[in-house]
């Protein structure tokens with residue numbers, strides 16, 4: 082074996098690695114934002130519209146969406162063509178199951194600095210009580226903080242339902258402000274994005290999921306809070 086061929090093999094190996102390693106390092110320094118939820122996060126366009134707000138504010142190159150999913154099922158076409166399609170939205174899933182069985186591992190795989198979530202619609206569909214849903218919210222916040230004590234959290238008031246029990250959605254939303262206040266902290270603040278007020282059932286495309294007008298409402302409520310968190314985190 083010739084020393085020179087070993088050296089050149091090593092040289093080639095490090096050359097071959099340079100690309101991906103640099104990309105990984107660059108991404109590791111970006112602020113990590115997890116869009117967490119059910120189908121209202123997965124198969125909708127508000128994530129894309131919020132990304133446009135990040136881009137318009139000149140922040141897109143310093144942030145990334147994170148999560149085990151990377152998809153654009155609605156074929157959303159925001160102004161920013163290269164928007165980040167990662168997310169943790171899971172159609173049909175309950176807050177209760179995500180809290181009990183999934184969130185810990187998701188946050189291990191893709192840690193987050195900011196988590197924004199809307200959950201509870203499927204729990205309501207399955208007749209879970211408001212108490213049980215709120216207990217799941219608490220568990221999720223505890224999991225987020227165990228993974229990263231400085232997690233900044235945006236919790237959404239859930240959009241209305243015209244299929245099924247909207248009164249149960251209202252009951253959940255009514256509990257969220259006091260719940261959030263009770264768990265709020267300086268290190269890990271919780272703010273509320275009111276995606277309910279002014280959201281009409283005509284902003285739903287199928288009784289459950291937002292149409293484009295509904296996506297715009299969600300983005301208009303979540304986006305400004307997210308921008309505020311991002312600017313605080315980046316020291317701007």
Ligand SMILES: *[C@@H]1O[C@H](CO)[C@@H](O)[C@H](O)[C@H]1NC(C)=O
Nearest residue numbers: 261262265267270271272273
């Ligand atoms: C949590 O505290 C922050 C200030 O640290 C405040 O802006 C925010 O409104 C509080 N959230 C709730 C739900 O009271």
